Amino acid sequence: MHINQAVAGRQSGRRRHPHSGIGRAALIALAERLAMVVLILATFLIFVVGAYAAPRITVDEVKSGSLLMRTDDPGSYVEAVRTATDVELKVSGPTIRATLTQMFHNPSKNWVEGIYVFPLPDGAAVDTMKMVIGQRVVIADIKEKQQAKLVYERAKAEGKKAALVEQQRPNMFMNSIANIGPGDTVVIQIEYQEPVRQADNTFSLRVPLVVAPRFSPGAVAENSAETVTFQDKSGWGAVKSVPAASQVPQPPVLDPRKNAPINPVQIRIDLDAGFPLGAVKSAFHAVNITDKGSQARHIELASGPVPADRDFELTWQAQPSQTPAVGLFRERVGNENYLVAYVTPPNLKSQSTDQRPRDVTFVIDNSGSMGGTSIEQARASLAYALGRLTPSDRFNVIRFDDTFTNLFGETLPATAENIARAQDYVSRLQANGGTMMVAPMLEALKDTHSDEQGFLRQVVFITDGGIDNEQELFDAIASHRGRSRVFMVGIGSAPNSYLMTRAAELGGGAFMQIGSVDQVQERMKHLVDKLESPAMTNVDVSFSAGPADVTPRILPDLYHGETLVLAAKMGGLKTRALSSTVEVHGLIDGKGWSVTLAVADAAEGAGISKLWARRKIDDTEVAQTLRQISREDADKRILSLALEHHLVTRLTSLVAVDKTPVRPRGVHLSRSDVPLNLPAGWDFDKVFGVKGETISDREQRQALLDLDGRKVQTIDASRAISLPQTATDAELRLIAGLVLLGGGLGFGFLTRRRRVAA
Structure with missing residues (x-):
C-alpha cells in the first residue's frame, strides 16, 4: 500500500x-x-x-x-x-x-x-x-x-x-x-x-x-539597448525586454573549494x-x-x-534479441480509459534510400558554465561529429558565450582542409563569459540555400542549457526554423533537460545527453546515426472505436533507434474500448508501414492518467509557443487539467x-x-566571474579564436537579433487594467467625499 x-x-x-x-x-x-x-x-x-x-x-x-x-x-x-x-x-x-x-x-x-x-x-x-x-x-x-x-x-x-x-x-x-x-x-x-x-x-x-546556476541575459551589459519589433508595417512597434533574473529564484551556490558538499x-x-x-x-x-x-x-x-x-x-x-518492439498498457480511472503505447519501428538505417548530403551547422557553447569537464566533453563531441562528415556534405561552426562567432560565415563543402580548420578552431575553445543562446540559434537557422532541396538541413546545438530565458529560445526556433531540423546535445553533470527536450521537439529533431567524456563516442555515434538516417515521417494513430484524445498532439518524426511514446484518453467506452484496436502508421523510405495493437492485450498500468495529463499540459505550452492558441486559452486548459488530475504546474x-x-x-x-552544491565538474570562477572580465581579457580570449592570424568576426549576442512578439498583449492589458483600477479608486474616493460633504 x-x-x-x-x-x-x-x-x-x-x-x-x-x-x-x-x-x-x-x-x-x-x-x-x-x-x-x-x-x-x-x-x-x-x-x-x-x-x-x-x-x-x-x-x-x-x-x-x-x-x-x-x-x-x-x-x-x-x-x-x-x-x-x-x-x-x-x-x-x-x-x-x-x-x-x-x-x-x-x-x-x-x-x-x-x-x-x-x-x-x-x-x-x-x-x-x-x-x-x-x-x-x-x-x-x-x-x-x-x-x-x-x-x-x-x-x-x-x-x-x-x-x-x-x-x-x-x-x-x-x-x-x-x-x-x-x-x-x-x-x-x-x-x-x-x-x-x-x-x-x-x-x-x-x-x-x-x-x-542559470544565466540571465540581462546580466551581460547593464546599459545594452532594448530591441524593437515592428508589426504589420503599420509604423507601430513594441520594445522587448529580457525578463529580470529576479523573477526566478536564484538559490545560493557553495564554492566547492571552501565548503564540503x-x-x-x-x-x-x-x-x-x-x-x-x-x-x-x-x-x-x-x-x-x-x-x-x-x-x-x-x-x-x-x-x-x-x-x-x-x-x-x-x-x-532486455536480454539479447528480446528487446520488445511494442508495449501497451491501460488504466481505468472513474469512467475514463487511459492508454499508453510504445512503438519502435524496424531499423530505419538499413532500409535507407535517402542519400541526400547534409547541410549542417554545429553550434557549441563555450560560456562560463561550460568550464571544467563540460568544455572537454563538448569539444570531443564536436570533433567526433566533424570527423563523420563526408565530402558531399556542407558544414559550418558557430561558437557562443555572451558573443558569438560564425566561423565560415556560411556552410562550406566538407573538404579535408575545411574540416582541419574547424577541428583546430574547436580545439582552442575555452569556457568563459555569459550564455546568450538565442542569437547564435537564430544565426544557425539562417538558410542561405532555401531554394535548394538537394541537402538535408540540420542544426546540432551542443550546450548545458544553463539559461533562464528558455521561452525566448523556443520562440526563436518556432518562428525561424524553416526546413531545418534542430538536434540538441546536453552536456555536463546537470544539463537543463527541459530546454533540450522542448527545443528538439519544436525543431523537429532529437536530443541526447552526455554526462562524461567516456560517453562521447558511444552517444555521438547514436546521434550521427540519426543525422545520417531519414526519419519515419507522416506518423499518425487511429482508434477503431472512434476518436481518442491523443498526446503528443503533433506526433514526431522518428529517427534511427527512436521509440514513439503516445498516451490517449479513450473516454467512457467501457466494453467497446476494450475490444478496439490502435493503429500506428507512417512512411519509411516513402513506403507505408503500420502496426495494429489490440487494446484487450494491454496490461494493467498505474498512473497512466497522470502521464496523459502531464503531456497534455506540455502540448498546450507548445501550442502557445507556436501561436496556435492564446495565452488566456492555454491557461484555461492547463488549470483545468491540473485541478482535475491534482498536478503541480505553473498555475x-x-x-x-x-x-x-x-x-x-x-x-x-x-x-x-538552503544552499546548493555546484554541479560536479563545473568551475566556480568561470560561472560566477563574468562581471569581473575586463576588455583586455575579452580581447585576449578572442585572439585565441583567430585562425592563423586572420580575424574572425565576433558579434555581441545581446544586440544581434530581435525576436518576434509573443502571441498575446498581456503587458498592455495589465497596464490598462491598472489604469482602470486607479480610475475606479479615484472615482470612489471623490464620490465618498461628496457624500460626506452632503
Whole structure:
C-alpha cells in the first residue's frame, strides 16, 4: 500500500483521495512504517549531514558562500537549514512512481522559513505532498498558485507550520516550509509519476539532483539597448525586454573549494521491467544490484548517501534479441480509459534510400558554465561529429558565450582542409563569459540555400542549457526554423533537460545527453546515426472505436533507434474500448508501414492518467509557443487539467497547513535559503566571474579564436537579433487594467467625499 493512500484516510477533516480506503489495521501499519521512515531519516540527518556540513565560518566570509545566510535584519545572519533526501523509485513496466522524502533541520536558535529549490525530471507529474510533524501527517491540497500562496502566507503569519510546493519551471521546483523552530525537524514527502524513456534499444530513468546556476541575459551589459519589433508595417512597434533574473529564484551556490558538499541523497530503485533483463548500469554512481528474478532488480547506491551535485542515470536492456518492439498498457480511472503505447519501428538505417548530403551547422557553447569537464566533453563531441562528415556534405561552426562567432560565415563543402580548420578552431575553445543562446540559434537557422532541396538541413546545438530565458529560445526556433531540423546535445553533470527536450521537439529533431567524456563516442555515434538516417515521417494513430484524445498532439518524426511514446484518453467506452484496436502508421523510405495493437492485450498500468495529463499540459505550452492558441486559452486548459488530475504546474501548487500555531507571537521569523552544491565538474570562477572580465581579457580570449592570424568576426549576442512578439498583449492589458483600477479608486474616493460633504 502506498503511504499516501493510508495517510489520506487518516485526515478526517480533509477531502479523501478517490482511491483511498483504509481500515484500522492499515492505520496501525502506517503508523509503524511512518515511525520507521522518520527514524531512518533522523539517523541519516544526524550522521550524514554532519559529515557533509561545512565548518562554521565568520560573518566576514559570508560573501564567498557558506552555511550562514542573511536575514531581513541588516547585519544579522542565521545558520542555513540543512536537508537530507531519500529517493525511492518503483519502475513498473512503462511507468515510474517516485517518492521524494526531504528532511529539513534547523540547527540555529532562530525560528526560520526554509526555502529549497530542487530539480525534478521535466516529464514529472507531481501530484502528492505530505508534511510530517512528529506523529501528525498533513496532506496537501492542490490549489491555484496565487490562492495556495495566500493560504501559505496566512499560516506563516499565524505561526503555523506550513509547506508549499511550487513549480518555477517544468523541471525546477521550490519547497517553502514555514515556522521551523530552533533545533526542529520537518519531513516533506513529494510523489510524482514519470514515463520510462526508451531509445536505441535501451530503457532509462534520470534523477536530477542539483539545480545548476542559470544565466540571465540581462546580466551581460547593464546599459545594452532594448530591441524593437515592428508589426504589420503599420509604423507601430513594441520594445522587448529580457525578463529580470529576479523573477526566478536564484538559490545560493557553495564554492566547492571552501565548503564540503552538502544536501546528501540516498537512492533506492525497485525495477520491474516486464521482460527478461540484460545489462543494468548506473552511468555516474556506483551501485549495488540485487537480482529479484529474471525481470526484476533492486538497486541501491554502493557507498550510501551521495552529495547532490550531479544527476543519477540508470539504464537497462532486455536480454539479447528480446528487446520488445511494442508495449501497451491501460488504466481505468472513474469512467475514463487511459492508454499508453510504445512503438519502435524496424531499423530505419538499413532500409535507407535517402542519400541526400547534409547541410549542417554545429553550434557549441563555450560560456562560463561550460568550464571544467563540460568544455572537454563538448569539444570531443564536436570533433567526433566533424570527423563523420563526408565530402558531399556542407558544414559550418558557430561558437557562443555572451558573443558569438560564425566561423565560415556560411556552410562550406566538407573538404579535408575545411574540416582541419574547424577541428583546430574547436580545439582552442575555452569556457568563459555569459550564455546568450538565442542569437547564435537564430544565426544557425539562417538558410542561405532555401531554394535548394538537394541537402538535408540540420542544426546540432551542443550546450548545458544553463539559461533562464528558455521561452525566448523556443520562440526563436518556432518562428525561424524553416526546413531545418534542430538536434540538441546536453552536456555536463546537470544539463537543463527541459530546454533540450522542448527545443528538439519544436525543431523537429532529437536530443541526447552526455554526462562524461567516456560517453562521447558511444552517444555521438547514436546521434550521427540519426543525422545520417531519414526519419519515419507522416506518423499518425487511429482508434477503431472512434476518436481518442491523443498526446503528443503533433506526433514526431522518428529517427534511427527512436521509440514513439503516445498516451490517449479513450473516454467512457467501457466494453467497446476494450475490444478496439490502435493503429500506428507512417512512411519509411516513402513506403507505408503500420502496426495494429489490440487494446484487450494491454496490461494493467498505474498512473497512466497522470502521464496523459502531464503531456497534455506540455502540448498546450507548445501550442502557445507556436501561436496556435492564446495565452488566456492555454491557461484555461492547463488549470483545468491540473485541478482535475491534482498536478503541480505553473498555475497550481500544493499547500499543506498544520492547524496548531507553534511560533510564539512577537518572535521574529527569518528566511533561510538552503544552499546548493555546484554541479560536479563545473568551475566556480568561470560561472560566477563574468562581471569581473575586463576588455583586455575579452580581447585576449578572442585572439585565441583567430585562425592563423586572420580575424574572425565576433558579434555581441545581446544586440544581434530581435525576436518576434509573443502571441498575446498581456503587458498592455495589465497596464490598462491598472489604469482602470486607479480610475475606479479615484472615482470612489471623490464620490465618498461628496457624500460626506452632503
